[in-house]
Amino acid sequence: MIDSKQYPFCSELDMVEKTVYAVANVGGEDRQIRIEVLKSLIDGHYHTHAYMKEDITVQPSYPWEDGSFTRKPTSMSVWIAWHDFPWTHTNSADSALTQALGFLGDRSAK
Numbered sequence: 001m002i003d004s005k006q007y008p009f010c011s012e013l014d015m016v017e018k019t020v021y022a023v024a025n026v027g028g029e030d031r032q033i034r035i036e037v038l039k040s041l042i043d044g045h046y047h048t049h050a051y052m053k054e055d056i057t058v059q060p061s062y063p064w065e066d067g068s069f070t071r072k073p074t075s076m077s078v079w080i081a082w083h084d085f086p087w088t089h090t091n092s093a094d095s096a097l098t099q100a101l102g103f104l105g106d107r108s109a110k
Helices: 093-107
Strands: 014-026 029-040 046-058 074-081
Touching: 014 046, 014 093, 029 093, 046 093
Parallel strands: none
Antiparallel strands: 014 029, 029 046, 046 074
16 A cells, blocks of 8 residues: 655545446436545545546647648547535545435436
């Protein structure tokens, strides 16, 4: 196990313990959700981060030639952090995941 004391320059140091992918109705549409359960290597508690998959179009800004882009816009899927997803702080990975899935249920259309 990593000893956080060997890395005093890190104010946070977490390890992903579990990752769950789910599809849930959020905001009236089915959304792909990723929930990560992280263990703090500093205090041993577990917390979660949640993400939603989004399809976006990216216009590369480089290279630029003769006043226009040389590459065309590209569509791609990215995971966007769900910043207002409720916070968890528990003593086990399973309880953090259970709590996070409960929060997802609260935000899902029934």
